[in-house]
Amino acid sequence: xxxxxxxxxxxxxxxxxxxxxxxxxxxxxxxxxxxxxxxxxxxxxxxxxxxxxxxxxxxxxxxxxxxxxxxxxxxxxxxxxxxxxxxxxxxxxxxxxxxxxxxxxxxxxxxxxxxxxxxxxxxxxxxxxxxxxxxxxxxxxxxxxxxxxxxxxxxxxxxxxxxxxxxxxxxxxxxxxxxxxxxxxxxxxxxxxxxxxxxxxxxxxxxxxxxxxxxxxxxxxxxxxxxxxxxxxxxxxxxxxxxxxxxxxxxxxxxxxxxxxxxxxxxxxxxxxxxxxxxxxxxxxxxxx
Numbered sequence: 224x225x226x227x228x229x230x231x232x233x234x235x236x237x238x239x240x241x242x243x244x245x246x247x248x249x250x251x252x253x254x255x256x257x258x259x260x261x262x263x264x265x266x267x268x269x270x271x272x273x274x275x276x277x278x279x280x281x282x283x284x285x286x287x288x289x290x291x292x293x294x295x296x297x298x299x300x301x302x303x304x305x306x307x308x309x310x311x312x313x314x315x316x317x318x319x320x321x322x323x324x325x326x327x328x329x330x331x332x333x334x335x336x337x338x339x340x341x342x343x344x345x346x347x348x349x350x351x352x353x354x355x356x357x358x359x360x361x362x363x364x365x366x367x368x369x370x371x372x373x374x375x376x377x378x379x380x381x382x383x384x385x386x387x388x389x390x391x392x393x394x395x396x397x398x399x400x401x402x403x404x405x406x407x408x409x410x411x412x413x414x415x416x417x418x419x420x421x422x423x424x425x426x427x428x429x430x431x432x433x434x435x436x437x438x439x440x441x442x443x444x445x446x447x448x449x450x451x452x453x454x455x456x457x458x459x460x461x462x463x464x465x466x467x468x469x470x471x472x473x474x475x476x477x478x479x480x481x482x483x484x485x486x487x488x489x490x491x492x493x494x495x496x497x498x499x500x501x502x503x504x505x506x507x508x509x510x511x512x
Contacts, residue, residue, distance in 0.1 A: 226265050226503075227257065230284040233461075237283075238321075241310065241463030242470070242486045244278040251282050264300055268500030269462055276490045281462045289318070289455035292406050294432065294509040295329075296425060300399035303462055304392040304498035305335040307481035308489040310469035311462045311499070313402065317454035322346060322369040325453035326380075329404050329413055330390070333469035334479035337393035341413045341440035344369040344380040349448035351381045357412075357441040359383040367448065383440035389415045392498070399502070401425055405432065408450055412438035430509060458506075462499060464489040 232248045251257045258266040270280035295315075303311035312331040317324025326344040341359065343349070349367040360383065367381040388397060398418030403425070405412050414435065416422065424430050444450045465485035468474060475485045482488060488495075 224259050226259060227284075229288070230286055233283040233285055237463050237466060239310070239463060239466040239468065240470075241466035242275075242278050242308070242489050243463045243466075244275070244280050245283045245461075246280050250280075254280060256280065256282055265503040266500060267460060267462075267503070269496050271493050271496040271499065273493055274491055275493065279464050279489055279493075279496065281464075283461035283463075284459065286458040289457045290406075290508060290510070291453075291455040292408070292510065294405040294430065295403065295458070295506070296430070296509070297330075297402045297506045298400075298426070298504040299402060299502070300504055301395050301500065301502035302330070302391065302399070303500060304395055305337070306495050306499050307334050307479060308464045308469055308475070308485045309334065309462065309496065309499050310464060310466060311501070313458075313460055315456035315458050317456055319454065322380075325456070326369075327404065327406070327411060327453070327456060328380075330402050330415075332390040333474060334481055335391070336479065337387050337389070337391050339385040339389040339394075339415055339439075340382050341385070342380045342382040343367040343411070343442055345448070345452040346370045349381075349452050351442055351448065355441045355443065357383065357438050358436075359385045359439045367442075367452075381442070383413075383442075385415060385439050388417070389439070395498075406453065406456065408444065410441060410443040410445075410450075411453075412442075413440040415439050426505075460501060462501075 234245050237243050310333045314328040316326045322344040323346040328342040345367040347368050351365040362382045362384040365381050400417040401421050403414045470485040475481050
C-alpha cells in the first residue's frame with residue numbers, strides 16, 4: 224500500500240524531449256494511471272482514453288533514496304507492451320550535472336522492438352573492453368563517455384544489446400519475469416530473466432548471485448573505467464513517447480515501420496496504449512556481503 228511513498232513524482236519537461244505530460248501523484252491516482260489494488264501488483268500506466276495533442280499523460284517516478292552499491296531486483300509480471308511511439312525505461316542516475324554522476328539504463332526499448340538494451344552514460348575516460356563475460360553483445364560503441372568533450376560533442380554511451388524476447392510484448396508473452404542489476408567495486412552486471420528461468424532464490428532475502436548464470440550485460444571497472452564515474456544512484460521508472468530516440472525518423476519509420484509522424488500517432492491513437500503499463504510484484508534492494 225505504501226509503495227508510492229518511496230518515490231517523487233517528476234512533473235517537469237521531459238529531458239529527452241518526449242511528447243508526454245508527466246503528472247503528479249494525485250492527478251495520476253485520480254486519472255487511474257497508478258494503483259496499488261490491495262495485495263495485488265503495483266500498476267503504473269498512461270492515459271489510453273483521450274486524444275493528447277499536447278503530450279500523453281504518464282508518470283515518471285524517482286526514488287527518494289539513492290544507493291552507491293547494491294543489488295537491485297525487480298520482479299515484473301508485465302512491462303509496457305509494443306506500441307509505436309512508446310519509450311519505457313527502468314534506470315538509475317547519479318547526482319550532479321548529467322552525465323558526470325553516471326547513468327545506468329537497465330531496461331529500455333522503443334516502439335515495437337522486442338529486445339532490451341543496457342547502456343551506461345558517463346563523463347570522460349570510461350571505455351569498456353570489446354570482449355566481456357556476458358551473453359549480450361555490445362552495440363554502437365564501447366565508449367561510455369557522453370560528455371560534451373566526447374568525440375563529436377557527445378556519444379550515445381556504451382550499450383549492450385540482448386536477445387529477442389527480453390523486452391515489451393515478447394517479454395510479457397513469456398509470462399513476465401525479473402530484471403536485476405548490481406553495482407560493485409569491480410563493475411556493473413545486469414540480468415533479464417523470463418518467468419520460466421528465474422533463479423530459485425530471487426524472491427528470498429538471502430540471494431546469492433554466485434549461483435546465477437552469466438549476466439546478460441557486464442561493464443567491468445578497472446584501468447579503462449573507474450567506479451568513481453558512478454555516484455549514488457536514484458532509481459527511475461518512466462514511460463515517455465517519441466522524443467530523441469523513439470521519435471527519430473530512422474528508428475520510428477524505418478526501423479520500427481510505424482505510420483506517419485510519431486507525435487500525430489501518439490496524440491490521436493489513445494487505444495494503442497492500453498497495454499503500455501508496468502505491473503510490479505516487488506522491487507528490492509540488497510546491500511552487504
